[in-house]
Amino acid sequence: MPFKAINILLLPLLLLGVMVGVWSYIALKIPGFPTPSEVWSELFVVLSDPLYNNGAGDQGIALQLGNSLARVFGGFAIAIAVGVPVGLLIGMSKSAYTAFNPYIQILKPVSPLAWLPLALFVFKEVNTTAIFVIFITSIWPIIINTALGVRSVSEDYLNVARVLQLTPFEKVFQIILPVAVPFIFTGMRLSLGIAWLVIVAAEMLTGGVGIGFWIWDEYNNLNYAHIIIGIILIGVIGYILDTVMGLIADFFDYRKRGRV
Amino acid sequence: MSLKTFLKIDHVDKVFPLGGGKEYVALRDVELEIRENEIVSIIGHSGCGKSTILNLIAGLDTISKGTILLENKHILSPGPERAVVFQNHSLLPWLTVYQNIEMAVKKVLGSTLSASEIRDHVMKYISMVNLDHAKDKYPGEISGGMKQRVGIARALSIQPKVLLMDEPFGALDSLTRANLQDHLMRIQMQTGNTVIIITHDVDEAVLLSDRVIMMTNGPEATIGEILDVNLPRPRKRLELQHNEEYLRCREAIIEFLYSKFAKDDE
CATH class of the missing domain: 3.40.50.300 (P-loop containing nucleotide triphosphate hydrolases)
Known part of the structure; x- marks a missing residue:
């Protein structure tokens, strides 16, 4: 039986109805818990003036999200700039792999937030600290996937490079990178997803401005409807980031250019 | 002989x-x-x-x-x-038939040929294996026999001894x-x-x-x-x-x- 197009719209709406029902029940049982209709009307208030700026600690939602995104992309960009070359190095050189691997394995499982106090002590400034935390978050999947991509280059392609006597530089750009790029983008996509998770927590700790700080601030203001709005917006933006990253990754993946 | x-x-x-x-x-x-x-x-x-x-x-x-x-x-x-034709053809899948051969020609003969000479040279070897019609196809789009013909054309194009x-x-x-x-x-x-x-x-x-x-x-x-x-x-x-x-x-x-x-x- 073909899955009707109408179901694609209908089934999520049906589930939305159930969720709103459960939500309303919870709001009924917990005094002060925002009801769906309160959140719905607050959403318009929040979105109607997204760019207001009454100084530190009181800014529109777009500025909060914009600051968070800027930190994520800042840390992410530095992680790419460092992670891709390091990944290429440890993918191509057994010695480099042997030297780096134990430290990557030990540092990878550390929550990036554990670095936050140390970064705050060093930089004495929240913005740089947040960017550093995102950098630490993003770099491991990028290094690991880049190295994986390099090691997945088939021996046959390397033999072609040897017969043609490609220089190491030519080998990297003409043989290794085309194979590794899809892997690198997988790493970047993973990194960006985790970075978007981590920034919320990091900003709750650093304060100032940003979506994480905003949610925590609204908790202190007893404005619980805004917390739910924050959750929804973070989710929507996370979804958009992942989708765009996926499209970019597919664009650079030779295996997905409408063939094979 | x-x-x-x-x-x-x-x-x-x-x-x-x-x-x-x-x-x-x-x-x-x-x-x-x-x-x-x-x-x-x-x-x-x-x-x-x-x-x-x-x-x-x-x-x-x-x-x-x-x-x-x-x-x-x-x-x-x-x-x-000493050009090698590998058993599994070893074409680079992100390059077209033309580009696979061009890459080898540019590397080995690029210093002695002009841009148009490189083009003619690549086309000569594509024609030699009767693949003119497939020159802009990717290896994933052609049959195993055609891939191996490209492999032969690539190997011959660098004029090996x-x-x-x-x-x-x-x-x-x-x-x-x-x-x-x-x-x-x-x-x-x-x-x-x-x-x-x-x-x-x-x-x-x-x-x-x-x-x-x-x-x-x-x-x-x-x-x-x-x-x-x-x-x-x-x-x-x-x-x-x-x-x-x-x-x-x-x-x-x-x-x-x-x-x-x-x-x-x-």
């Missing part, structure tokens, strides 16, 4: 180290001289080290003992004067294989390349070769017999079916492979 020695394999051993101080002697005292413009097949059961010989000539693997000389120069590393083919048609169905063998013989008549083919197909060896090198079984494999195939070119596979010389060569190889050096564990 020139009779001077072109490629000389001189008392070559190949030993692969195994774990725990042990070693596997793949080749022992291989001695062979190959003339210019000659097509030579190396045939043997699997594990006889025939691909190892090819890798040593290509420079992709190192010689344990002895020397290999091409025009009196030692072979120590891979180089474009020796064309090394490692079971080039082994992965193809028999009709496609016959077609490619005809292509290869026609092209070799045009270009006069020296060709070394690794194969395990008796008919292929006889049809294509001036000489068939028969390998004993490993370990310590070496050359068992060398068979001269005295058939005029161009050779037509239909006419050869009942040709006495063809049948004699075929019988000699089968005798060697299945009687003198039979291998029953495969």
Whole structure:
């Protein structure tokens, strides 16, 4: 039986109805818990003036999200700039792999937030600290996937490079990178997803401005409807980031250019 | 056919180290001289080290003992004067047919040719394997036989002194294989390349070769017999079916492979 197009719209709406029902029940049982209709009307208030700026600690939602995104992309960009070359190095050189691997394995499982106090002590400034935390978050999947991509280059392609006597530089750009790029983008996509998770927590700790700080601030203001709005917006933006990253990754993946 | 020695394999051993101080002697005292413009097949059961010989000539693997000389120069590393057609074609899947060949041509001949000369040169070799219509296709879009033709065109495009083919048609169905063998013989008549083919197909060896090198079984494999195939070119596979010389060569190889050096564990 073909899955009707109408179901694609209908089934999520049906589930939305159930969720709103459960939500309303919870709001009924917990005094002060925002009801769906309160959140719905607050959403318009929040979105109607997204760019207001009454100084530190009181800014529109777009500025909060914009600051968070800027930190994520800042840390992410530095992680790419460092992670891709390091990944290429440890993918191509057994010695480099042997030297780096134990430290990557030990540092990878550390929550990036554990670095936050140390970064705050060093930089004495929240913005740089947040960017550093995102950098630490993003770099491991990028290094690991880049190295994986390099090691997945088939021996046959390397033999072609040897017969043609490609220089190491030519080998990297003409043989290794085309194979590794899809892997690198997988790493970047993973990194960006985790970075978007981590920034919320990091900003709750650093304060100032940003979506994480905003949610925590609204908790202190007893404005619980805004917390739910924050959750929804973070989710929507996370979804958009992942989708765009996926499209970019597919664009650079030779295996997905409408063939094979 | 020139009779001077072109490629000389001189008392070559190949030993692969195994774990725990042990070693596997793949080749022992291989001695062979190959003339210019000659097509030579190396045939043997699997594990006889025939691909190892090819890798040593290509420079992709190192010689344990002895020397290999091409025009009196030692072979120590891979180089474009010894082009390899790999069994699985080894085309770069992110490049089109044209780009795969262009990449090799630019690297090897790029300094001596202008941009338009490079284009003409690439197209000449694409035409040679009758793939003009597929020049902008990616390897994933063409059949296995066409891919192998691109592999041959790429190898020939860099104008090697020796064309090394490692079971080039082994992965193809028999009709496609016959077609490619005809292509290869026609092209070799045009270009006069020296060709070394690794194969395990008796008919292929006889049809294509001036000489068939028969390998004993490993370990310590070496050359068992060398068979001269005295058939005029161009050779037509239909006419050869009942040709006495063809049948004699075929019988000699089968005798060697299945009687003198039979291998029953495969």
